[in-house]
Amino acid sequence: MLEKRTPLNVQEAIERCINKSQKMLIVDISIDDSLGYYLAEDIIATYDIPMFDKSPYDGYAIRSAASKGASGDNRLSFKKIDHIGAGAVSESVLSDNEAVRIMTGAQIPEGADAVVMLEQTVETDDGFTLRKSFESGENISKQGEECTKGEVVLTAGTKITPGVIAVLATFSYQSVKVRRKPTVALIATGSELAAPDEELAPGKIRNSNGPMIAGLLHDMAIETESYRVTEDHYEHLLAIVEEALSQHDIVITTGGVSVGDFDFMPAIYKALSAEVLFNKVAMRPGSVTTVAAKGSQLLFGLSGNPSACYSGFELFAKPALKEMMGAADVHAPVIKARLSSDFTKANPFTRFIRAELDIVSGTVRPAGFNKSNAVIAIARSNSMIILPGGTRGFKEGDLVDVMVTRLSDVGYTW
Numbered sequence: 251m252l253e254k255r256t257p258l259n260v261q262e263a264i265e266r267c268i269n270k271s272q273k274m275l276i277v278d279i280s281i282d283d284s285l286g287y288y289l290a291e292d293i294i295a296t297y298d299i300p301m302f303d304k305s306p307y308d309g310y311a312i313r314s315a316a317s318k319g320a321s322g323d324n325r326l327s328f329k330k331i332d333h334i335g336a337g338a339v340s341e342s343v344l345s346d347n348e349a350v351r352i353m354t355g356a357q358i359p360e361g362a363d364a365v366v367m368l369e370q371t372v373e374t375d376d377g378f379t380l381r382k383s384f385e386s387g388e389n390i391s392k393q394g395e396e397c398t399k400g401e402v403v404l405t406a407g408t409k410i411t412p413g414v415i416a417v418l419a420t421f422s423y424q425s426v427k428v429r430r431k432p433t434v435a436l437i438a439t440g441s442e443l444a445a446p447d448e449e450l451a452p453g454k455i456r457n458s459n460g461p462m463i464a465g466l467l468h469d470m471a472i473e474t475e476s477y478r479v480t481e482d483h484y485e486h487l488l489a490i491v492e493e494a495l496s497q498h499d500i501v502i503t504t505g506g507v508s509v510g511d512f513d514f515m516p517a518i519y520k521a522l523s524a525e526v527l528f529n530k531v532a533m534r535p536g537s538v539t540t541v542a543a544k545g546s547q548l549l550f551g552l553s554g555n556p557s558a559c560y561s562g563f564e565l566f567a568k569p570a571l572k573e574m575m576g577a578a579d580v581h582a583p584v585i586k587a588r589l590s591s592d593f594t595k596a597n598p599f600t601r602f603i604r605a606e607l608d609i610v611s612g613t614v615r616p617a618g619f620n621k622s623n624a625v626i627a628i629a630r631s632n633s634m635i636i637l638p639g640g641t642r643g644f645k646e647g648d649l650v651d652v653m654v655t656r657l658s659d660v661g662y663t664w
């Protein structure tokens with residue numbers, strides 16, 4: 251008898267995945283290798299930034315009081331008593347009309363309280379003249395103006411970007427605490443899948459899901475082992491999934507999750523005594539996406555249809571992986587945009603449409619042929635339009651929800 255599956259709503263399905271995701275262990279990692287991890291500790295300023303009053307310009311450090319009364323008709327003279335660049339500290343203590351020639355980034359000498367830019371001076375034999383008066387503190391980068399010692403500047407859960415690395419380097423971190431990344435086994439199932447160097451015999455197709463999911467994982471800098479494409483053979487597939495579970499934190503399969511005679515994943519979850527979190531979601535495509543838990547390990551059974559496979563990864567696997575890595579926010583941003591073309595089809599369930607989002611005009615449109623088996627629209631998309639279940643007849647100009655999947659590639663033609 252055909253098993254009856256009860257569809258779960260998308261939000262609940264996502265929550266179930268996140269709730270089952272256990273955070274990975276915290277390890278120390280060299281900041282040089284930390285890109286793409288998530289901070290597992292708050293970063294606290296270990297000193298003021300800037301650490302000392304410094305010059306933001308190439309110029310002269312002066313006592314502002316000595317510039318009072320300067321004008322075009324009354325140029326005031328200053329005597330250069332020292333000359334420093336960034337990294338050097340002047341021993342001089344300024345008095346009256348003395349000045350230290352100072353370069354950008356150098357510490358303000360004692361007695362000085364303003365900096366005159368080189369462009370504001372006219373050189374003389376022993377210094378320069380200027381034609382305007384300066385306020386105390388003018389052209390000085392004050393100690394602690396960006397942050398002060400003890401301040402939390404970045405919180406745990408922040409993704410380590412090049413900017414974060416700059417902060418870590420600023421505060422002398424050589425290593426930083428992060429959560430380990432899960433390792434992922436990737437298994438594309440299907441007797442129809444021909445290896446890249448194999449001839450495409452009648453009825454065979456290329457495996458596009460495997461390389462696509464490997465690419466999505468690569469984008470998250472997650473170590474992935476791709477198992478060879480298998481036949482739809484129960485014992486064989488079970489053995490491979492068992493091996494994958496023994497080697498990796500997460501197992502992602504593509505294909506074989508529906509109710510077909512050669513869809514063996516449901517039987518495999520059963521054989522593994524894995525807890526099936528859901529095997530039907532009230533969405534299109536990707537309705538047959540199945541997620542199961544075996545202890546702390548998650549098995550993502552993504553659909554074989556490429557667009558469904560892609561959507562299943564973005565909606566369920568990605569947030570779960572981010573949760574394991576300790577990300578503060580695991581959800582993709584959802585924004586509002588106006589449709590730039592009609593979408594008249596009925597949406598019996600929540601529909602996810604691979605789409606081209608133009609953030610400049612705030613408009614979005616389907617990225618071409620968009621059925622569950624579509625592959626080209628994935629490549630043309632940077633987002634997914636989300637249309638609620640039970641709706642139909644969307645028109646150009648309607649405001650819709652858009653999940654931004656590839657923020658860095660917002661115009662896919664870049």
Ligand SMILES: Nc1nc2c(c(=O)[nH]1)N[C@H]1C(S)=C(S)[C@@H](COP(=O)(O)OP(=O)(O)OC[C@H]3O[C@@H](n4cnc5c(N)ncnc54)[C@H](O)[C@@H]3O)O[C@H]1N2
Pocket residue numbers: 438439440442443455456457458459460504505506507508509510513535536537538552553554555556558622623
């Ligand atoms: N009686 C029913 N039939 C189907 C249902 C259903 O509810 N009742 N659901 C349909 C939906 S929706 C989808 S989606 C698919 C899901 O199928 P599976 O996840 O079991 O995947 P397969 O059967 O293995 O393959 C489906 C389709 O995708 C192609 N495929 C598979 N792997 C790859 C790959 N690595 N690269 C590219 N293309 C791949 C495969 O050749 C099939 O065409 O089931 C519907 N049926």
Ligand code: MOO
Pocket residue numbers: 533534535536537538539553555558622623
């Ligand atoms: O639910 Mo299927 O995944 O629509 O194509």
Ligand SMILES: [Mg+2]
Pocket residue numbers: 505506507508509510512513554
């Ligand atoms: Mg099938």
